Amino acid sequence: xxxxxxxxxxxxxxxxxxxxxxxxxxxxxxxxxxxxxxxxxxxxxxxxxxxxxxxxxxxxxxxxxxxxxxxxxxxxxxxxxxxxxxxxxxxxxxxxxxxxxxxxxxxxxxxxxxxxxxxxxxxxxxxxxxxxxxxxxxxxxxxxxxxxxxxxxxxxxxxxxxxxxxxxxxxxxxxxxxxxxxxxxxxxxxxxxxxxxxxxxxxxxxxxxxxxxxxxxxxxxxxxxxxxxxxxxxxxxxxxxxxxxxxxxxxxxxxxxxxxxxxxxxxxxxxxxxxxxxxxxxxxxxxxxxxxxxxxxxxxxxxxxxxxxxxxxxxxxxxxxxxxxxxxxxxxxxxxxxxxxxxxxxxxxxxxxxxxxxxxxxxxxxxxxxxxxxxxxxxxxxxxxxxxxxxxxxxxxxxxxxxxxxxxxxxxxxxxxxxxxxxxxxxxxxxxxxxxxxxxxxxxxxxxxxxxxxxxxxxxxxxxxxxxxxxxxxxxxxxxxxxxxxxxxxxxxxxxxxxxx
Amino acid sequence: xxxxxxxxxxxxxxxxxxxxxxxxxxxxxxxxxxxxxxxxxxxxxxxxxxxxxxxxxxxxxxxxxxxxxxxxxxxxxxxxxxxxxxxxxxxxxxxxxxxxxxxxxxxxxxxxxxxxxxxxxxxxxxxxxxxxxxxxxxxxxxxxxxxxxxxxxxxxxxxxxxxxxxxx
Numbered sequence: 150x151x152x153x154x155x156x157x158x159x160x161x162x163x164x165x166x167x168x169x170x171x172x173x174x175x176x177x178x179x180x181x182x183x184x185x186x187x188x189x190x191x192x193x194x195x196x197x198x199x200x201x202x203x204x205x206x207x208x209x210x211x212x213x214x215x216x217x218x219x220x221x222x223x224x225x226x227x228x229x230x231x232x233x234x235x236x237x238x239x240x241x242x243x244x245x246x247x248x249x250x251x252x253x254x255x256x257x258x259x260x261x262x263x264x265x266x267x268x269x270x271x272x273x274x275x276x277x278x279x280x281x282x283x284x285x286x287x288x289x290x291x292x293x294x295x296x297x298x299x300x301x302x303x304x305x306x307x308x309x310x311x312x313x314x315x316x317x318x319x320x321x322x323x324x325x326x327x328x329x330x331x332x333x334x335x336x337x338x339x340x341x342x343x344x345x346x347x348x349x350x351x352x353x354x355x356x357x358x359x360x361x362x363x364x365x366x367x368x369x370x371x372x373x374x375x376x377x378x379x380x381x382x383x384x385x386x387x388x389x390x391x392x393x394x395x396x397x398x399x400x401x402x403x404x405x406x407x408x409x410x411x412x413x414x415x416x417x418x419x420x421x422x423x424x425x426x427x428x429x430x431x432x433x434x435x436x437x438x439x440x441x442x443x444x445x446x447x448x449x450x451x452x453x454x455x456x457x458x459x460x461x462x463x464x465x466x467x468x469x470x471x472x473x474x475x476x477x478x479x480x481x482x483x484x485x486x487x488x489x490x491x492x493x494x495x496x497x498x499x500x501x502x503x504x505x506x507x508x509x510x511x512x513x514x515x516x517x518x519x520x521x522x523x524x525x526x527x528x529x530x531x532x533x534x535x536x537x538x539x540x541x542x543x544x545x546x547x548x549x550x551x552x553x554x555x556x557x558x559x560x561x562x563x564x565x566x567x568x569x570x571x572x573x574x575x576x577x578x579x580x581x582x583x584x585x586x587x588x589x590x591x592x593x594x595x596x597x598x599x600x601x602x603x604x605x606x607x608x609x610x611x612x613x614x615x616x617x618x619x620x621x622x623x624x625x626x627x628x629x630x631x632x633x634x635x636x637x638x639x640x641x642x643x644x645x646x647x648x649x650x
Numbered sequence: 651x652x653x654x655x656x657x658x659x660x661x662x663x664x665x666x667x668x669x670x671x672x673x674x675x676x677x678x679x680x681x682x683x684x685x686x687x688x689x690x691x692x693x694x695x696x697x698x699x700x701x702x703x704x705x706x707x708x709x710x711x712x713x714x715x716x717x718x719x720x721x722x723x724x725x726x727x728x729x730x731x732x733x734x735x736x737x738x739x740x741x742x743x744x745x746x747x748x749x750x751x752x753x754x755x756x757x758x759x760x761x762x763x764x765x766x767x768x769x770x771x772x773x774x775x776x777x778x779x780x781x782x783x784x785x786x787x788x789x790x791x792x793x794x795x796x797x798x799x800x801x802x803x804x805x806x807x808x809x810x811x812x813x814x815x816x817x818x
Contacts, residue, residue, distance in 0.1 A: 175666050502664070
């Protein structure tokens with residue numbers, strides 16, 4: 150098939166730089182605008198903070214030039230815009246009576262997260278090395294999820310026991326657990342996909358996999374969900390469940406998993422409604438938000454949701470402008486409810502732009518997964534994309550009363566160090582996957598051994614002897630999006646196939 | 651600062667945000683579209699992988715294949731090179747174990763093959779090849795198998811010094 154033309158990917162780092170400068174302008178401009186609108190003096194702090202943020206971001210860009218030249222050029226600018234807007238809004242809320250000094254902490258955590266992401270990018274080099282950590286990451290996930298319910302270590306805030314007190318700061322281990330669980334799901338399914346697909350009993354139109362092939366998955370999933378229910382962290386439970394269903398659906402391409410998942414979710418929601426008082430309150434608030442009795446309830450009323458909706462309505466089309474609204478009327482306006490603050494001050498135009506940025510980020514994550522040639526990378530990128538999009542869905546859906554409101558951090562926007570750290574680490578991982586997807590690969594002289602056209606040209610290689618590797622290499626660009634049935638193993642993929650034998 | 655200036659700046663921020671989004675979308679170009687080649691491959695690899703009607707003529711690369719019509723089913727396994735060259739095995743619905751061990755379906759008289767070296771098994775209308783932890787590895791085309799993988803007619807399966815092919 151020598152007539153085929155391969156799409157050649159360019160590194161496109163200069164494009165990334167241009168977009169980054171625009172993103173930084175938006176981020177730092179928003180910060181300054183808050184001061185203008187509130188008639189606050191522009192102190193040196195603004196310039197120091199702005200240049201710290203810009204410096205960190207540009208350092209990330211330089212690291213990408215050095216370490217992952219072919220990484221996706223759109224991910225970093227999108228993330229920088231969102232994170233910068235988040236800092237600006239948190240900074241704006243610090244001028245109200247309800248909050249103070251949160252923006253500095255958020256900037257500090259942003260710095261820590263970017264540095265952590267750079268370190269991960271620098272040290273990991275190739276995302277396929279994570280595949281060797283499949284079962285270790287399962288153990289780490291379990292450990293992380295159990296940490297908050299250990300006495301002496303965990304602490305409870307706002308009715309959810311999801312925090313670990315480190316002394317100087319509190320940390321939410323479930324945020325990191327979503328990465329390790331995604332790694333486990335991806336690694337496990339990449340190893341056992343064929344077994345799950347092929348072995349099993351057929352009942353009607355649905356093939357049920359053998360229990361022992363899926364047991365580790367289900368144990369991981371039940372532990373995750375169980376711990377989260379015990380911790381009263383239903384948002385994360387929903388996210389882990391969605392991750393599980395999405396990754397297994399992508400791995401097997403059987404629609405029945407979605408159907409089974411939906412049934413399980415409804416069942417789980419019914420159970421939670423029966424036995425978790427916290428959840429029942431949330432459903433009640435969701436259904437009867439405007440009931441005066443529920444609205445005026447001292448604790449666990451619908452005040453927060455309804456004020457959020459009023460805030461969104463107050464914003465209208467173009468918003469009140471940064472610094473001119475009253476987003477602090479909503480409790481937790483700088484973390485769980487930050488979307489309402491944006492809706493009020495940037496209006497529909499601004500909020501829809503931000504949601505579009507999330508959509509673009511999701512599509513870039515998925516594109517990285519589509520482009521890469523190893524199953525593990527595909528599943529990992531899809532898992533991480535699903536984590537992102539489910540967080541946005543749970544938050545925005547909760548705020549707009551599509552689903553009951555459950556506390557989850559809006560990715561990159563909300564105040565909260567652990568979520569920021571986890572999301573930046575995810576960015577580093579996806580950038581690595583997209584680098585693997587877009588970089589030119591070195592292959593043997595037989596580029597495509599499928600089909601009759603090429604079978605005649607291969608005979609000279611058969612005398613190489615067993616195990617001999619072709620030494621002749623040539624550069625050849627990666628094929629674009631592989632078809633769904635593509636055999637996506639690669640020459641580099643020599644990871645051990647634990648569990649298949 | 652005057653209220654007018656602040657308002658102008660506010661709208662400037664929103665405008666800049668949208669310009670950023672539009673430039674991201676513009677710079678992506680056709681990155682999100684599925685290329686002709688992948689479509690052709692999807693069409694060639696079977697109707698199940700290529701849902702929906704296809705517009706336009708198939709790419710030239712796909713012309714040698716049968717296009718969107720179902721792919722011919724492999725019927726025979728042919729040993730094309732190695733000590734057993736010329737041997738043929740009909741493909742049924744059962745899986746085929748290959749190796750030096752006597753209980754294998756295809757007993758390879760090959761010093762470089764392991765006892766139970768590899769397995770070919772059918773799934774739907776396609777055949778999959780799986781390495782069974784052999785010492786010297788199983789090669790499909792120029793790639794060493796790391797997990798079960800589909801085999802199309804004409805693909806070279808190399809086990810030690812033996813080369814096998816599926817034939818229709």
